[in-house]
Amino acid sequence: MAVAVRVEGLEKRYATDEGAVNAVRGVSFEVEDGEFFTLLGPSGCGKSTTLRCIAGLEKADGGEIAIGDMVVVSQSGAQVPAHQRPIGMVFQSYAIWPHMDVFDNVAFPISRGKGKLPKAEVRERVLEALSLVRLDGLERRPAPQLSGGQQQRLALARALVRQPKALLLDEPLSNLDAKLRDDMRVELKTLTERLNITTLFVTHDQLEALTLSDKIAVMRDGLIVQLGGPKDIYDDPNSRFTAEFIGTTNLLEGTVASRDGDVMRVETPQGTLVCAALDSLGPGDRAAIAVRPANIGVSAEPPNADNVLEGSIETVVFLGDSHDCRVDVGGELIRAFVHASRSVERGDKVYLAMSAADCRLLPPEAAFVEREDGGGASLRLGAGASPAVA
Amino acid sequence: MATAAQTVRRFAPGRLANLEPQYVILVGGLGLILALLVLAPLAILLFYSLWSVGPVDDGGSFTLENYRKTFLAGSTYRLLFNTAVFGIGSVALGLVFGVSLAWVVERTNAPFRNFAFVVAIITAGIPPLLYAMAWVFLLNERTGVFNIPFTQWLGWNKGIFSPYTLGTLVVVEAFRLTPTIFLMVVGLFRSMDPALEEAAATSGADMRTTVRRVTLPVMLPGLLGVIIFVGTATIGLFELPAILGMPGGIHVFATRIYLAMDTTPRDYGLATSLGTVAALIGIVGIYYYHRVTRVQQKFATITGKGYRPRRIDLGRFRKWAGAAIIFYFFLMVVLPSVVLIYASTQPFFKPPSISAFENANLDAYREIFGQEGFWIGLRNSLTLIATVPIATMLVSAIVSWVVVRSKARGRGLLDTLAFIPFTAPSIVFGLAFLLIAFWIDWIPVYGTIWLIVIVHVARFLAYGTRATNGAMFQLHKELEEAGSVSGVGWLTVFRQITLRLLVPSLIAGWLWVAIHSGRELSMALLLSTRDSQILSLVAWGAWENGRSSEAAAVGMILMVMMTVIVILARIVTVRLTREHG
Ligand SMILES: Nc1ncnc2c1ncn2[C@@H]1O[C@H](COP(=O)(O)OP(=O)(O)OP(=O)(O)O)[C@@H](O)[C@H]1O
Numbered sequence: 021m022a023v024a025v026r027v028e029g030l031e032k033r034y035a036t037d038e039g040a041v042n043a044v045r046g047v048s049f050e051v052e053d054g055e056f057f058t059l060l061g062p063s064g065c066g067k068s069t070t071l072r073c074i075a076g077l078e079k080a081d082g083g084e085i086a087i088g089d090m091v092v093v094s095q096s097g098a099q100v101p102a103h104q105r106p107i108g109m110v111f112q113s114y115a116i117w118p119h120m121d122v123f124d125n126v127a128f129p130i131s132r133g134k135g136k137l138p139k140a141e142v143r144e145r146v147l148e149a150l151s152l153v154r155l156d157g158l159e160r161r162p163a164p165q166l167s168g169g170q171q172q173r174l175a176l177a178r179a180l181v182r183q184p185k186a187l188l189l190d191e192p193l194s195n196l197d198a199k200l201r202d203d204m205r206v207e208l209k210t211l212t213e214r215l216n217i218t219t220l221f222v223t224h225d226q227l228e229a230l231t232l233s234d235k236i237a238v239m240r241d242g243l244i245v246q247l248g249g250p251k252d253i254y255d256d257p258n259s260r261f262t263a264e265f266i267g268t269t270n271l272l273e274g275t276v277a278s279r280d281g282d283v284m285r286v287e288t289p290q291g292t293l294v295c296a297a298l299d300s301l302g303p304g305d306r307a308a309i310a311v312r313p314a315n316i317g318v319s320a321e322p323p324n325a326d327n328v329l330e331g332s333i334e335t336v337v338f339l340g341d342s343h344d345c346r347v348d349v350g351g352e353l354i355r356a357f358v359h360a361s362r363s364v365e366r367g368d369k370v371y372l373a374m375s376a377a378d379c380r381l382l383p384p385e386a387a388f389v390e391r392e393d394g395g396g397a398s399l400r401l402g403a404g405a406s407p408a409v410a
Numbered sequence: 411m412a413t414a415a416q417t418v419r420r421f422a423p424g425r426l427a428n429l430e431p432q433y434v435i436l437v438g439g440l441g442l443i444l445a446l447l448v449l450a451p452l453a454i455l456l457f458y459s460l461w462s463v464g465p466v467d468d469g470g471s472f473t474l475e476n477y478r479k480t481f482l483a484g485s486t487y488r489l490l491f492n493t494a495v496f497g498i499g500s501v502a503l504g505l506v507f508g509v510s511l512a513w514v515v516e517r518t519n520a521p522f523r524n525f526a527f528v529v530a531i532i533t534a535g536i537p538p539l540l541y542a543m544a545w546v547f548l549l550n551e552r553t554g555v556f557n558i559p560f561t562q563w564l565g566w567n568k569g570i571f572s573p574y575t576l577g578t579l580v581v582v583e584a585f586r587l588t589p590t591i592f593l594m595v596v597g598l599f600r601s602m603d604p605a606l607e608e609a610a611a612t613s614g615a616d617m618r619t620t621v622r623r624v625t626l627p628v629m630l631p632g633l634l635g636v637i638i639f640v641g642t643a644t645i646g647l648f649e650l651p652a653i654l655g656m657p658g659g660i661h662v663f664a665t666r667i668y669l670a671m672d673t674t675p676r677d678y679g680l681a682t683s684l685g686t687v688a689a690l691i692g693i694v695g696i697y698y699y700h701r702v703t704r705v706q707q708k709f710a711t712i713t714g715k716g717y718r719p720r721r722i723d724l725g726r727f728r729k730w731a732g733a734a735i736i737f738y739f740f741l742m743v744v745l746p747s748v749v750l751i752y753a754s755t756q757p758f759f760k761p762p763s764i765s766a767f768e769n770a771n772l773d774a775y776r777e778i779f780g781q782e783g784f785w786i787g788l789r790n791s792l793t794l795i796a797t798v799p800i801a802t803m804l805v806s807a808i809v810s811w812v813v814v815r816s817k818a819r820g821r822g823l824l825d826t827l828a829f830i831p832f833t834a835p836s837i838v839f840g841l842a843f844l845l846i847a848f849w850i851d852w853i854p855v856y857g858t859i860w861l862i863v864i865v866h867v868a869r870f871l872a873y874g875t876r877a878t879n880g881a882m883f884q885l886h887k888e889l890e891e892a893g894s895v896s897g898v899g900w901l902t903v904f905r906q907i908t909l910r911l912l913v914p915s916l917i918a919g920w921l922w923v924a925i926h927s928g929r930e931l932s933m934a935l936l937l938s939t940r941d942s943q944i945l946s947l948v949a950w951g952a953w954e955n956g957r958s959s960e961a962a963a964v965g966m967i968l969m970v971m972m973t974v975i976v977i978l979a980r981i982v983t984v985r986l987t988r989e990h991g
């Protein structure tokens with residue numbers, strides 16, 4: 021498959037009163053034709069900046085960007101201005117022009133400037149784009165009189181009407197209320213699949229990223245820390261940061277005791293655990309183990325499993341279809357889910373079962389270096405990571 | 411396309427490589443134009459204040475003699491004293507009137523509240539020259555309307571009021587400033603979150619404590635901004651001191667400079683040295699204005715969502731407050747208009763009486779319609795109104811765009827440049843351009859209305875850019891970015907999106923400039939020749955020559971023109987806001 025967007029060693033600094041901010045510090049990735057590619061990360065990690073450099077709204081300080089076969093930012097520093105790049109973009113605020121009606125908003129990209137088309141064709145293309153986002157019949161409605169969801173779809177139609185090589189979306193769903201966001205997410209998925217358009221999507225919402233993307237780049241502090249399919253990233257986080265940022269995770273810290281073929285034994289304060297081995301680790305190394313709450317079985321009787329821990333339930337939150345429990349195991353709180361049909365209560369003695377395959381070993385640099393992080397990541401911490409959160 | 415772009419800036423390594431050529435041209439070009447319009451006049455003013463001869467004479471050398479002479483003269487210190495009393499007194503008094511009125515209108519349940527806004531809008535169209543004339547008719551010792559009880563009923567040969575004292579000057583200027591201060595303070599009240607006051611009230615503070623401990627401190631930075639703004643304008647004012655001060659020998663900067671330039675031979679040394687001092691005072695004022703308004707922006711969090719004014723019930727004082735608003739309308743609008751209309755029908759001003767009404771005629775109008783000068787003035791004034799506001803707002807919009815939106819280097823400098831003209835009194839600005847006109851006499855603008863157009867644009871840019879800067883800040887940047895990523899060039903985006911969305915602010919700014927350009931006298935005062943005179947100058951000329959009825963007649967025509975403009979602009983604005991919902 022051909023590469024639709026190529027970003028190599030992208031750098032961007034902002035000069036501020038307090039000195040330079042290194043917003044993007046060498047980001048590289050490739051997006052293939054028709055792929056849905058997501059930049060995911062906590063607030064301030066440089067997602068928007070990366071996207072805006074691709075759009076040409078910010079000037080890259082270094083690196084190279086190509087859209088299709090057009091080099092829009094070259095190593096030598098030459099930049100193609102935004103309006104000459106074959107892109108369409110949807111902004112967080114939608115940026116619907118209030119002095120135009122729906123039709124004129126959509127027609128703008130193809131009725132002015134270089135990409136100007138004959139009148140009849142403009143009309144045809146605009147109506148087509150509007151029906152694509154299900155806004156047919158609203159052509160003459162003044163733009164400010166649209167609802168939030170309609171404005172959002174209008175912004176999408178405006179971005180698509182030029183038939184761009186790449187569609188850039190900067191948190192387009194974040195201004196919608198929860199229910200509408202769910203609907204729009206599905207709609208966006210269907211639409212981009214149907215058009216088979218290359219899409220670059222920016223979000224800090226892991227659910228959006230996991231459900232929409234073909235590929236996800238997890239960003240942090242201006243760098244990509246992990247790149248892969250949604251399932252890879254969810255199942256196989258390569259760092260504590262990714263593990264905590266995507267989904268909820270329990271993290272247990274310990275020391276590698278021994279290796280036995282494909283498995284390693286790790287000593288933790290909660291007990292010895294068996295995990296899938298990691299080549300970079302050897303006996304005596306510090307390590308962390310990440311386990312998703314969904315992969316932990318909870319039972320009253322001792323189960324038969326690779327790893328079994330014993331503890332008592334500290335808190336129970338009823339979620340409707342399950343109970344969200346935090347289990348005190350040797351002073352550490354481990355989060356697990358219990359099906360709603362079972363009744364659990366605070367203080368119950370329970371056994372936690374985890375298979376070796378579900379216990380991810382994380383190398384020490386990933387596991388221990390990144391503790392100082394504030395911001396978005398710590399809000400999503402699993403129970404095990406930091407008892408304070410529970 | 412890509413290869414073409416790659417060749418754009420290979421030549422320039424490092425920093426320079428990050429500049430887009432169109433920005434360089436734009437910022438460089440604007441900077442050059444502004445420097446010519448703004449810095450050059452002030453530089454030339456400074457130069458001649460340090461030069462031994464004026465621009466018409468050859469030779470000359472560097473000297474401090476002008477300043478020495480100026481500051482050895484006792485009259486200079488009287489002038490400084492008068493200016494201080496005039497500035498401080500009228501602003502303080504105007505503040506008392508304006509703030510009380512704003513408080514009554516915004517925070518109480520007084521009747522006729524909207525009336526106060528009508529007054530503010532109408533008075534915007536009254537030229538200061540005319541307002542001053544009206545008070546001469548009202549206060550004249552022998553014939554003044556206010557003195558009727560003394561001159562006619564008591565038979566004294568003069569009444570207790572006199573138009574030609576420093577006190578009158580202060581009070582009349584305070585009246586004139588009241589609508590401006592009122593509008594600005596209303597803005598301050600509206601940008602304040604009522605919850606702040608409510609929080610004080612629920613903390614057990616009574617109304618007086620709340621006003622003293624919460625309302626005023628929160629508004630203080632804004633109030634300081636208002637004070638410096640109107641204070642700087644007042645110190646540079648020519649019209650009122652010229653009509654109410656000069657006859658009594660009371661001089662301020664503007665009138666003294668005028669006099670120095672009105673004698674033969676012209677005293678360039680005195681005019682330029684006084685002008686430089688006045689400009690310096692202005693620069694200090696503006697420096698503080700900038701600092702104060704920056705503080706105000708830090709207070710910007712005081713802006714509340716959904717403003718719901720909590721109105722105080724005035725109880726039995728309610729009707730008094732209403733009466734005060736009506737009195738204000740009477741004082742600001744009815745009295746001056748009526749007395750001017752009356753004066754324009756009296757060949758020699760006499761207090762209103764039966765015989766005076768019997769002798770009323772339209773001779774003055776007939777007389778001025780017969781003068782060629784009037785028609786030249788009318789044509790030139792219309793030219794000013796047609797060109798100055800549009801040019802000013804267009805340049806302002808571009809400057810603001812560069813200042814607020816672009817990341818171009820030197821944009822801060824551009825902003826400062828645009829604001830500098832505010833520092834010097836209008837007459838000083840006119841003087842500086844007169845000096846320039848001598849230097850560039852090969853450009854045939856001196857003696858034409860176009861010189862005055864240029865001077866007005868240069869001066870009003872200071873106001874225009876404030877208005878457009880604010881509007882641009884509020885315009886969400888993504889609206890323009892959405893245009894760029896639509897494949898449309900910068901110029902089209904600016905024209906079709908930025909300018910279009912700025913239209914309401916541009917109209918407001920246009921109106922402000924149109925009114926001030928149309929009624930402005932002091933800049934043209936030194937620059938006009940017979941062919942480039944304007945209506946306000948025609949009125950001033952008639953007044954100076956003692957033809958008061960003609961002056962009033964020309965003034966009335968000017969006022970009607972202004973009022974028509976104000977009303978038209980209101981209609982357009984209301985239309986537009988209705989359209990955009
Ligand atoms: N115009 C600017 N001037 C200075 N610093 C900026 C500017 N824009 C962004 N930054 C800084 O660059 C960093 C990255 O910003 P960016 O907008 O890319 O974050 P983001 O990942 O999109 O976050 P969010 O999810 O909050 O939108 C932040 O630290 C931000 O403060």
Ligand SMILES: [Mg+2]
Nearest residue numbers: 067068069191
């Ligand atoms: Mg962002």
